[in-house]
Amino acid sequence: MHEFQGDLLIGGMRLQHLHGELEQEQPKRGSKEWTLSGHLHLSPEQLKLLELNREYRIQLDDGRAAQVVILRIDGEQADDALADFAPSQHARRRAK
Numbered sequence: 001m002h003e004f005q006g007d008l009l010i011g012g013m014r015l016q017h018l019h020g021e022l023e024q025e026q027p028k029r030g031s032k033e034w035t036l037s038g039h040l041h042l043s044p045e046q047l048k049l050l051e052l053n054r055e056y057r058i059q060l061d062d063g064r065a066a067q068v069v070i071l072r073i074d075g076e077q078a079d080d081a082l083a084d085f086a087p088s089q090h091a092r093r094r095a096k
Helices: 089-095
Strands: 002-010 013-027 034-042 055-060 065-074 081-087
Touching: 034 065
Parallel strands: none
Antiparallel strands: 002 013, 002 055, 013 034, 034 081, 055 065, 065 081
């Protein structure tokens, strides 16, 4: 796994300076987009802004970006919850 820092765009909002780990990171051929999956560490306040299976845009501090969905959240009652994300279905269809 590879650690990262970045932002998660939620409509007109942005969760900034998030920390996480990437499990998959692959450039899309012929595009500046990436296929990214992994985990985000989130506070309880940040969790309140997210919905499972909704599409978000993640922008890493190194310039990579991807459309992702939050698939699962562990530790919702803890100070540091872990949210699993994966490439969005919509983004995968556009890449084909």
